[in-house]
Amino acid sequence: MARQDGLYSALLARGITRRDFLKFSAAMSAALALPASYAPRVAAAVAAAPRIPVIWLEGQDCAGNTEAFLRASHPTVAELVLDTLSVDYHETIMAAAGAQAEAAMRGTMSTYPNGYIAVVEGSVPVADGGVYCTIGGKAFSDTVIEVCRGALVTIAVGSCAFDGGLPGAAGGPTGAIGAGHAVPGAKVINLPGCPMNVQNLTATIVHFLTFKAWPATDAMGRPLFAYGQLIHDQCERRAHFERGEYVTAWGDEAARSGWCLYQMGCKGPETYANCPTARFNDGTSWPVKSGHGCVGCTMPNFWDQMSPFYRRLPTVGPFATDTTADQVGLGLVGGVTALTAVHAVGSYVRKRRSDADARAELAAVSAPVAPPMADSSARSDSSTEGRTDR
Amino acid sequence: MTRIVVDPITRIEGHLRIEVEVANGVVSDAWSSGTMFRGLELILKGRDPRDAWVFAQRACGVCTTVHALASVRSVENALGLRIPRNARIVRNLIAGTQYVQDHVIHFYHLHALDWVDVVSALKADPAATSTLAQSISDHALSSPAYFKGVKDKLSTFVASGQLGPFANGYWGHPAYKLPPEANLMAVAHYLEALDWQREVIRIHALLGAKNPHPQTYVVGGMALALDPNSTTALNARGLSEIGELIKGAQAFVDEVYIPDVLAVAGFYKDWAGIGKGIGNYMSYGEFPEDDSGEPTAFYLPRGRIMARDLGKLQAVVQDSVAETVSHSYYTYDGGDATPRHPFDGQTRPAYAGPKPPFETLEGHDKYSWLKAPRYDDEPMEVGPLARMLVAYASGHADVKPAVDGVLGKLGVGADALFSTLGRIGARAIETQVIVHRLGRWFSDLTANLDTGDLAIADGTKWDPASWPAQAQGFGFEEAPRGSLGHWIKIKDQAIDNYQLVVPSTWNGSPRDAKGRRGAWEEALIGTPVADPAQPLEILRTIHSFDPCMACAVH
Amino acid sequence: MTTLPTQADLHAPEAGLPANVVRPIDQSLPPMMERVRVYVWEIPVRLTHWVTFAALVVLTITGSYIADPFFFTPGQDTMRLVRFIHLVAAFSFVASGVLRTYWLFAGNQFSRWSAFIPTNRRHLREVVSQTQFYLFLRKDLPGILGHNALASGTYLVVFLLFLVQTLTGFALVGIHGTQPWATLLGWVPSVMFGEQGVRVIHHLLMWAIVAFAIHHVYSAILVDHIERNGLMSSIFAGSKFVARWRVIEARDGGIALDSLVSKQDDDESRAEALATALRTRE
Ligand code: HEM
Ligand code: HEM
Ligand code: NFV
């Protein structure tokens, strides 16, 4: 296959200067948390890279990650699609349709065995023989196995492809699972988020071009450079958190002063992602900056685990009942108190009765009598004496 | 009679399968099948109604934000909340920006390749292309050198043999009519629009944290903090950035998008007679311009046109919406043919199509994951064309002259609107009208902030403890693709029932209980098909609706 | 075959008592009925009890603040301070727990690990009879000096709650990447439904501990007040005041007796066995 000029010359052709290009390389190095000295190496690697074929599959998705991809800014989507990658199959943007689209996918799979990147967007419904998502009359659950098994790597973009996401949330009837789960044994890099931050996708690809290896990931297959740190620990409102300065009503003075959104249910304290530093849409903003709490969209099962979104803690119960931990706790405490009180009354009554018995018994034993343990009825009557129950 | 199957229909959102029968070179019957189901309405059950918008927004990442808006409106309607003025305007700005960005992407990146032959652009003369471009617009990027650069880049690209997304297109198909120069200009603008859309949508990031899936809605208003003088809220600097972005959007629409649409349309006037469709049009109306909450305050009016009768504008009320599932993969208590109003809507998946892998849906009574929505039992077409027709029929001060102007420039009558080409034109007109209205809403916002009014949310009903034991409400929204409604029933502070009836559900609907086709199916009837192996014309008519399947099925 | 104990046997001052733990304190009653002072709780038990108690008070208050920060002092790092105090208290709590765990193996028979786990059939039977007693289904009780069978079971559960609370607490510290907790307890979220699960469990356990404490304190007062056995003061000073015959009969009253009586199946045969034991002592 003919190899393309690299990204660098392509950028030059587009009137982009070497300085801009180095700036891009520096930005990428920063995103990957590489020392600045790596920038030239990143630049060289990206410039020399051939265009890697990509098959971008969509299953149970909303195309949000595709849209995120279209918003790529460093490099831009045009640079990615025309100069860095060869996006041979992507239903949302490709010219071919129907049989011709299918043929494009087959062509790439047979021309580049184990040489293309499979991107999966959306979850894979495995219930009922895969009838909840068919493309070209084929179950998506079969297609995804075929395509990902033959790929150099599978990049699961967005939370749906990560672990089933929205379709996999409680109540969803389609048996939706993530790509990694649907294709056991495949090399999968997960970029959860709803949608993912496209900067993490480009950085992952650039990392591969630079080091000929995929970035280090955590146990869930999420690159550490992007998912290694808690949002809460990178948040610009953290000082307010420490101070105890919280927004308690939307649009109040505290909200305008940029106080912490903890009390409004912000899930930054339990969410690993680089949103505060990478931000979205060319670094413009991210949820907390604009005034709304994080909903934890990069985390496993976030639709169930992180909701209700406006309460700090999930409700308790099989799913989505409106019972909070505090209600359960107060119920428990109330119940115990009530039981104890009832018991106290009972004990008091019993005590009065046995006191009377004991007095009688005492009178009886004042004169030498049979030992209590030899007389079980006497022992029973005075049994509470010396009891040490607690 | 030949049966043609196109699956996947590409350059749309989601998973659509079209099957048609072709007789004498034209489509004689058609079936539209949504092939992916997620169960959003089931997933929403039992959850906190204040969370609903976050879930519902994920119905779609293309027309992102529209379901968020419909959702918060439905809860606000159920709880009797009226949002503050700032929130109303911010919501208009977000929704309006969505129209503009979505429509431009649709034209260049989803629809253009049906009309523009990329390979033919290789034969274009850059100088002649420059002349053509300058003759239709003042757009700055129009020098011969610029077009030569684009052409060279394209040649290198094609010569590489790695055609990427352009591989296997229907290049050279006889239905392509543009001269090479127009094709080259369109390719250049395809690339420019890619950069432009990324930039303009930063308005969403400034007002809503990010796009897709902005994250500042809350029941009762917005979470966005507004204060021109604050360092932490959206302040004077952020506001002026929005102002600049709106100006940039206006320039691109006026100087690139509109001239391109007119230029392309000029070569495809025959498509003003193809893709007529049902002839019933509906709009819920959108962009409230005062705080009354009344539809009369909408910038784009609410209304209905039946049987293409522009002289008679009819009312729209939420009670008249209902869905049947006779030909959909669901069952209803009490019969699939009995229309159900969304408040009592049911979502009970019951796949009844062929077992995959399969070749055709032929012989299957049920054939789609879309329900069949009807208004007063009638099928409807919704979308930009419907909105522009309703506005036109109501004598809208901005829309009427714009429509008349375009019709005049193309030298066609109002009848030409009821067509595949009409949908493209209406979408462009709407974009232009809205992109200019954005400026007005923007100054409304700054003027209101100037009065010292910084309120952005009504928190009186934030605490679920303040809610009645039971409540129900609906939220209407005119999304880019048409009339969107969410219906919610709340019981004991949790969602008891939640139903979405979505623009693409209206348009992409399968047959109803009475066997009447949905809008796409009906519009395909009569569409010519020159080569059954290259069903380009089918794509043209289907794409003119800008289908969104994730929305449609949800 | 020996004879039944005589009156004289039973009136002998030290009859049947493990000499090291029992001192008679009152000679006005017949020797078997008189109250004796039993040294039950050694210093480490009492010390850890009160350190734990103090730490729990602090942890509950600061934990509640972390869960729902209801106030702040302008200009001060209120939350930072509260979380710091929570952690200091947490470390005291853990230190106390470590000492008490050591004492599970080094302490006397009332505080040993075996006091918490039904290790023989008699102990198990006591769980049943104790439950019946609490439910007002029976009037009499097997005598116990240390923890009764039910209470010890409860303490066992409470110890486990403490352990899980400590695990979740330090896992929460680890979530921020603070070492060594991040490495040591990184697995905790994965077995507790994720980070939010860890928080909810930590939060719920606070309530469970509070519920236990209410019951525990309430019944300590109750039992002490009604039984007048010095229960309350025992956890301060270490000793209880119990009728002599009770000590003899109690499961943990004399380990020497235990080995004999625990083989018996019911109260009658147990009484017989006790009598036998007393006789054989002579
Ligand atoms: C024993 C060691 C303990 C450690 C290391 C510990 C640590 C922590 C930490 C770090 C947090 C903050 C969580 C966060 O901000 O993410 C926390 C919260 C909390 N702690 Fe502890 N804790 C311990 C024991 C306890 C105990 C014994 C109680 C109560 C009896 C308690 C009650 C709470 C409560 C109620 C919260 C708030 C939980 C929430 O709503 O998120 N903690 N603890
Ligand atoms: C005024 C307050 C308290 C008094 C008078 C008190 C008294 C006692 C007594 C007498 C015992 C020995 C139990 C027995 O006879 O079997 C004991 C054990 C225990 N208490 Fe308390 N207690 C108090 C508060 C608390 C609190 C607040 C807690 C914790 C929430 C607590 C936790 C425990 C535990 C875990 C044991 C088992 C002790 C061991 O064997 O180490 N106590 N307490
Ligand atoms: N149909 C549809 Fe949507 C829109 N516009 C919305 O409700 O596309 Ni995704």
Ligand code: SF4
């Ligand atoms: S992860 Fe979110 S944005 Fe991506 S496809 Fe799923 S719902 Fe859409």
Ligand code: SF4
């Ligand atoms: S806003 Fe959220 S992420 Fe930021 S400091 Fe507060 S709780 Fe943490």
Ligand code: F3S
């Ligand atoms: S909601 Fe998602 S986008 Fe980032 S701030 Fe939270 S992880």
Ligand SMILES: [Mg+2]
């Ligand atoms: Mg629906």
